[in-house]
Amino acid sequence: MTLPWGGLSCCLSAAALYLLGRSSGRDAEALKSVTRVNQLKELAQLLDLESKCLPLIVTISGRVGSETPINCQYSGLRGVIVEETAEQHYLKHNDAGSWIQDSALMLSMSKEVPWYLDDGTGRAHVVGARGATGFVLTVASEVFDESGRSLVRGTLDYLQGLKMLGVKRIERVLPTGTSLTVVGEAVKDDIGTIRIQRPHKGPFYVTPKTIDQLIANLGKWSRWYKYASMGLTVFGVFLITKHAIHYILERRRRRELQRRVLAAAAKRPGQDNESSDGKIENGSDCAKRDVLMPDLCVICLEQEYNSVFVPCGHMCCCTTCASHLSNCPLCRRRIEQVVKTFRH
Incomplete structure (x- = not known):
C-alpha cells in the first residue's frame, strides 16, 4: 500500500500553520500585558519602583535621535543605522x-x-x-552606475563570457x-541612563506601528493561520480517507475476481482429476488450489x-481485454506495451 503523501503533506502543513497561529496569539497576549509608558519622564519612576525584583517589560514611543548621527553619502539623510550594498550586474554566456x-x-x-x-x-x-522583530x-x-571599463578590459571579459552592465x-x-x-x-x-534592550524572556519589537496596531495585526494573522490550518486539515483528511477507501475497494475487487476465477474453474469439464470412487486425488490444500486455478482472463473470464504487460511482466488478460486497459489489473502499474504470447 502506497502512502497518501498528498494528505499527509496537507496535515503536516496544517500543524505548522496551527503552531504559527498559536505563536502569534501568544505574542498578542504578551503585548497586551506589557506596561505602557505614555511619557518617557515616567519611565525613570517606574524603574525605581517596579524593577527591583522582576524585569520591567514596557512599550514606549518617540522619535529617533542621536548625538553623533551618520551623514549618508548618496541620499544626504542623517541616520543612526546605515547599510550600504553594492552589486555588480552583468550578462553571462551560458551553455x-x-x-x-x-x-x-x-x-x-x-x-550604527x-x-x-x-x-x-x-x-x-x-x-x-x-535583532528585534518588525525592524x-x-x-x-538606489543608484545604478553603468560600467565604464576600458576597451581592453571589456574585451577580456567578453572572451570569458561576460558583459559588464554596471554597479x-x-x-x-x-x-x-x-x-x-x-x-x-x-x-x-x-x-541614570535608561536603556531598552532585548529581554531574557518576552517580546522585543522595534516597529513604526503603534502598540494597538501591532496587537491587532498579530491577532489577525493568528486567526488567519488557524483558519488555514482547519482548511488544510479537512482537505488532508479527505485525501487520506479517499486513498483508504480506494485501497479497500481495490482489495475487495481483487478478492472477488479471485473467487470468480476459482468458481469458473470448478465448472470447467475435464479439469478435475478424480479417482475411481469420484474423489479428487491430491494431498494438500495448496495442490488443490493449483489444480483448480484455470488460465482464464481475469477481465472477461x-x-x-x-x-504480457510491459514493464510489470504480469500475464492475466486476453488480447481483446488487454487492448482496452491502461493499467495492469494486478499491480495497477501503467502499461507501456502489450505482447501477445503463444503456447505452442
Missing part, C-alpha cells in the same frame, strides 16, 4: 549559447551609532534594535526623526490469458 543576466555582491557595509527615542519629556536609549530600514537611495548601490537607513514604537526590557544604569 545554450544565450546571454542571461546575473549579479554578484561586491560590498556590504553597516554602520548610539541612538535613543525622545518624546519631548525624556530619552530612552535603544540597544540591539537590528525594517528604509531604502533611502547597483543601495543605501538603507534609519533616519533621525523617525517615529518608532519599542517593546522591550527597560533598565537604568548607575548614572471466458478466454485464456495470452498477453
Whole structure:
C-alpha cells in the first residue's frame, strides 16, 4: 500500500500553520500585558519602583535621535543605522549559447551609532534594535552606475563570457526623526541612563506601528493561520480517507475476481482429476488450489490469458481485454506495451 503523501503533506502543513497561529496569539497576549509608558519622564519612576525584583517589560514611543548621527553619502539623510550594498550586474554566456543576466555582491557595509527615542519629556536609549522583530530600514537611495571599463578590459571579459552592465548601490537607513514604537526590557544604569534592550524572556519589537496596531495585526494573522490550518486539515483528511477507501475497494475487487476465477474453474469439464470412487486425488490444500486455478482472463473470464504487460511482466488478460486497459489489473502499474504470447 502506497502512502497518501498528498494528505499527509496537507496535515503536516496544517500543524505548522496551527503552531504559527498559536505563536502569534501568544505574542498578542504578551503585548497586551506589557506596561505602557505614555511619557518617557515616567519611565525613570517606574524603574525605581517596579524593577527591583522582576524585569520591567514596557512599550514606549518617540522619535529617533542621536548625538553623533551618520551623514549618508548618496541620499544626504542623517541616520543612526546605515547599510550600504553594492552589486555588480552583468550578462553571462551560458551553455545554450544565450546571454542571461546575473549579479554578484561586491560590498556590504553597516554602520550604527548610539541612538535613543525622545518624546519631548525624556530619552530612552535603544540597544540591539537590528535583532528585534518588525525592524525594517528604509531604502533611502538606489543608484545604478553603468560600467565604464576600458576597451581592453571589456574585451577580456567578453572572451570569458561576460558583459559588464554596471554597479547597483543601495543605501538603507534609519533616519533621525523617525517615529518608532519599542517593546522591550527597560533598565537604568548607575548614572541614570535608561536603556531598552532585548529581554531574557518576552517580546522585543522595534516597529513604526503603534502598540494597538501591532496587537491587532498579530491577532489577525493568528486567526488567519488557524483558519488555514482547519482548511488544510479537512482537505488532508479527505485525501487520506479517499486513498483508504480506494485501497479497500481495490482489495475487495481483487478478492472477488479471485473467487470468480476459482468458481469458473470448478465448472470447467475435464479439469478435475478424480479417482475411481469420484474423489479428487491430491494431498494438500495448496495442490488443490493449483489444480483448480484455470488460465482464464481475469477481465472477461471466458478466454485464456495470452498477453504480457510491459514493464510489470504480469500475464492475466486476453488480447481483446488487454487492448482496452491502461493499467495492469494486478499491480495497477501503467502499461507501456502489450505482447501477445503463444503456447505452442
